[in-house]
Each structure stands twice: as structure tokens, then as C-alpha cells.
Amino acid sequence: MRMDKKIRMKARKVEFFYGTTQILHGIDLDIFENNVTAIIGPSGCGKSTFIRLLNRMHELVPSARLKGEITLDGKSITSADVDPVEIRRKVGMVFQKPNPFPKSIFENVAYGLEVNGVKDRHFIEDRVVSSLKKAALWQEVEKRLHDSALSLSGGQQQRLCIARCLAIEPEVILFDEPCASLDPISTHKVEELILELKKDYTIVIVTHNMQQAARVSDHTGFFYMGKLVEFGRTEDMFTRPREKRTEDYITGRFG
């Protein structure tokens, strides 16, 4: 029997608007500790919008408006008195396209610590090494830490971005289509990495690739037209979904 895990993040009655356009409608969703939660759905269903709410990235868009509540360990992350910088430290994000800074490999990973005011060089060096190791990149870069990050391959750049995210020791990591621009071998490495990281972190991944969701996740949520149509254990979602719209989407009968 699988034990029910602790819930780290909760979305309750989440409604989201850009201006007058409603993007999300009444989302209730639980994110379990040390689990990978996959969010799937067709383009425009609101899945990327949803995970951006989980670390308040949506606030970078002026007309964005959120109703409902999102909590981390039972505490609201959405109320006005919560510092979004603090939330983004706890809830890190890795994007679709690897976006390393035009700096050295070392500086990319150290960056988050430095902007958080860490000055101790030994501490920073240790953290850079451990983050690169956790991101399964260390062996490939240990002899070229001061080369430009842009000299790395796409797959390596993505793992570098994961290392950069790990360096500030987040608790939850959000992956927004992390393999969309990677070849199958790099994709495989990132998927292996996600499965390793879930031992220490809570992970949410948005993906268009259903096989990827099936391979890496423990729970899957299917979004359609801004609604959470179905949420359940991944093994159930991909063998016996309850909702016809889920069935139609994952078997490619949509539209």
C-alpha cells in the first residue's frame, strides 16, 4: 500500500485573470511532498499559467489578478503581506528554454547565493559544487567551471539551470516544459534527474509530452480550458482515466 504523503502546496478555488479574460476557473489541487506532480493539457489550457502562480511569477504581468488561495505548508503564499522574493527562494523554477546568464558556469550557479547576500567564498564554492553534482552536471564541467555557460550544449545548459535553482536550496521545484528544446538523450538525463531530485524536493512539472508525464510523475492533473478536469495517481490516469475528456486527450482523440 502506498502511504498518503504530506501535502506541501495546496490550491483552493483559484481563479486567475489577465485583465478581463479569465484563464483559470476554480482550481483545487494538492501537491504532495517528495512527489512529482505532472500537469498536462492542450496548449492554452492554463497549465503554465497555473504553475507560475505557485511562485508568484504571474505578478510580473501588470494586469494579472488572482482569486482564491495557494498555500505552502499551510501558509498562504498569495496574501499581500508575503514577500514574493521569499516565496521564489522556497519555490524555484526551471523554464522551457535553458536560460543561463552570459557568465561562467560557476557564476551562473553562484548567482542566486550572491543576490541573496552570501559573501563567504568557501560556502559559495561548496554550494556550487554540490549543486552541480545534484544536477548530474559536475563530471562534465568540473575542469571548465570558468568557461562561459553558453559554451555548454542545450541539455547541459538545462542541467546548469537546474543547478542554479538548487543552489538556493528551494523546497519545491517547478519545471515548465523542461525538455521541450532537448534531444532524447538530454531529455532522458533530465528525467533521470527529476526522479533523483524528488527524494529531496517536491516537484511540479508541466509537460506536453504525455509519455514523459507517465514516466516521471506520481500524480497527474489534466487541465482543459482553464479547468482541472481530473487529478489522480499517474498510473490510474494513463490506464483508466475517470473522465471522458481525459481519455480523449491522452488517447489523441481530441478535437
Added chain:
Amino acid sequence: MGRHFREELEQLNSDILKMDALVEESVAKAITALRDRDPKAAQAVIDNDTRVDEMELVIDERCLDLIARYQPMASDLRFITTGMRLNGELERIADIAVDIAERVIFMAGEPLLKPLVDIPRLTAVAQKMVKMAIDAFIARDSAIAKQVLRLDPEADSLRDAIHKELVEEYMIKDPSTTPRAVQLLLIARFLERVCDHATYIAEDVIYMVNAEVVKHHPERL
């Protein structure tokens, strides 16, 4: 997934139905050979079995190929995995038709021990169960599949009655009948196994249609 995948699923479906037609034909011919005590017809059943074996390999390969190329999900995945299982069950049924045919050839030189009464009844149940199980598959109808499962006790009790009669009325009373009685015992056993394979098909169809595992869980029926 797209039109090509749907067409390939259709092709798999029709291959399974072809396989079923071959297998039901083998069973029917074996049973007719038994009724008519016709070793030639029995030999034809044995010779025909290679066609069933070849078809089994074709279907297995098609299923593996579909899984490898399309990574199907949900009802598509259940259809393909059920197709593989059905394929195996049908092939085993055809093997049993061969077993029966071999008994017919073996018994051809000697007079029949007794007129066959319960064996034709059991054959009728076996054929009905296979047909219904396949009908359930064709119609994607788990209610029909459940009816198949309910018929199985009837097959078991007919087999038990045949055993009892052959042992008590013939083998014990006149041990010289034993060699011929054993042949009929075997045939009863084979027919009852056909019924078992029909129930396995029915269980697989219930899984395919309802995503519900009833195998080894009779309480869920």
C-alpha cells in the same frame, strides 16, 4: 493519436476476429470429428493448427509494434494488451481442439465405450462460452462477458458428472473398459479447459471495457 493509429487499431481488431474464426472452426471441426468418429476430419484439425500458430505470431508482433511506435494510453493501451492476451487464449483453445482431434484418431480403431450424452452437452457449453466471450469483445460489452463467467460452474459440474459416471459405472465395475474410459475422461477435461479459456477471455474483456480487474477477485463480479 491520429487516423493512422486508429486504422492500425482497426486492423488489429479484425486480425483478432480472424484468429477467432480460425479457432472456433477448429473447435467445431474437432467436435464434429468426435461425433462422427472420423479420423480424417480429426487429422484436418491437426493440420490446420499451423495457420492458427502463424496468426498468433502475426497478432503478437502487431501488438508489440503498436506499443513501441505509439506508446498508447488508457483505453487504447487496454485494448492492445487485451488483444495480446486474447490472442494467447485463442491459440490455447486451438491447441485443445488438436488434443481432442488426437483422441479421436486414437479411439478410431475401437468401438465407443458408451453413447455420448454429457460430452455433447459439455461441447455445447464450451462453444457457447467461447462465442459469447468473443461477442463481448466485439461489442465491448462487459455484461455479456460477466454472463460467460456465470456459465463456468455449469461446465465444471458437467465434467464432474462425466468423471463420476466413467469411473463408477465403467472403470470400477469393469476394469477392462479403463483404456477407453480414460480417453473420454481426457476429452471431458479438454472441453472443460476450453470453458476456462473462455472465462479468461471474458475477464480480459471486462478489464478492457471497464478498466476493472475481476481476475482472482470473484467478489468484484
